[in-house]
Amino acid sequence: MPVRDALTPDTQLQTIAKSVTLNPKISILNRRGFIVGASSAGSIAALLLTSQMAFAESTFDSQAAGIAPTPAQGASQAFTEALAKILGQATPKENLLIVDLPELAENGNTVPYELFVESPMTDTDYVKTIYLLSTANPQALVGTFSLVPASGKAQVAGRMRLARTQDVVAIAELSSGEFLISTRRVDVTIGGCGNE
């Protein structure tokens, strides 16, 4: 009996927890039921809409898949060569290197960039080098930044030139030999690099 007594507060808590978690579910169901009921008259319209959305999604997916292996379409010869020189045979991991750039740069002469990799920066696990590349400037390699464990944080910032609207690519080389890659598109209103 004392055991059961000891359990009662727990079971009480459980029932309270259940009612709390169940109640919103009920309200959601009710809302859903309400929405379905309301839209049943226009169900054909709803079906059309969802199929359109599905179509849009599938085309987007295929586009993304097409872009993914080659980070920059329409990239310069100089860029392709620089990329091959850095990566060698390595396959870089995507989206772990954070590239902060404006979506729209009015002046291509000074575009602020910030590159960041989440890393413990210890003697055995750190970011060795970060490369900043342009896919449409006359020279592809914009900057090479060498870090050490004493850097404490794998973050570099500065200002770059962009000749015109293009993809900017950053690559990080880790102490493990792994590579990270990220691409950001920047729309440039007035190009930098002067008259070429």
Add this chain to the structure above:
Amino acid sequence: MTGKARIKLPENPAVGDVIEVRALIQHVMETGNRKDANGQPIPRNIVNKFTATFASTPVFSAEFGPGISSNPFIAFHMRVPGPGEFVFTWTDDKGEVTVERTPMLVG
């Protein structure tokens, strides 16, 4: 061609803090892609190398291409090992080297 250097450090950081170091130097960063009024190409002259040491230990270095903006600015990080002196160097295509020494106190 190289002008004044400017360094920005946090005031009295504690030992073990990761601080941001900001360094800027006045320089034209001539890309070599431009032509003068007579149609003659203007030779390239950029700051191609930047290094930073703290208490004689290298903490950061960068190689710049013509895609870096004029008056190149760079921000990087360092874990503070104790008090010491930063030595920053910028080297341009003409071989001109600018050295800036900045002591840092630790709070």
